[in-house]
Amino acid sequence: SAVISQKPSRDICQRGTSLTIQCQVDSQVTMMFWYRQQPGQSLTLIATANQGSEATYESGFVIDKFPISRPNLTFSTLTVSNMSPEDSSIYLCSVLIGGVQYFGPGTRLTVT
């Protein structure tokens, strides 16, 4: 398995601003993923972030809104840009190890 941490754990932001979420893993992993979970809903995949290549975004998500960095095999960031109240969600990073996806604790974002 893996120990995954996310920062911040929660934040309240004003609309129009941006927030960068950090994801740190205690081991080197090739595959990392970012998900969003809106209140009362299931998880939705935002993008796949592999070290050394551009992130691949799912339908409905674009790089200008959710830029992702993957500078090394243990770290990634997701930025939520120009936020609106509709971006209020829990954002989770996930890593793939041994055929199993492990998830971070999530970042709860509230946009006012």
Added chain:
Amino acid sequence: LAKTTQPISMDSYEGQEVNITCSHNNIATNDYITWYQQFPSQGPRFIIQGYKTKVTNEVASLFIPADRKSSTLSLPRVSLSDTAVYYCLVGPANQAGTALIFGKGTTLSVSS
């Protein structure tokens, strides 16, 4: 990716065995079946993964019939702390590097 169907909700009492069945009629040859547990405000936690027949660990058992078109997660002697959302996911093996796609999950409520 194969779509999954599972009950929206289930109720149980402490000490009972709970079986949650998931249908995945279009499962592919290289797909594995994975179950996750999620508590409110936490990331999903890996429970168990299998390909065929039966898999057992310290937390649960996973039963997969020969045609692999369904699977059953068995939780022995549940307690109040097992109240959570349980997700059944189907996806290819690690080497494909494909992110899991979440369905709606089953909300299990355990009462005393």
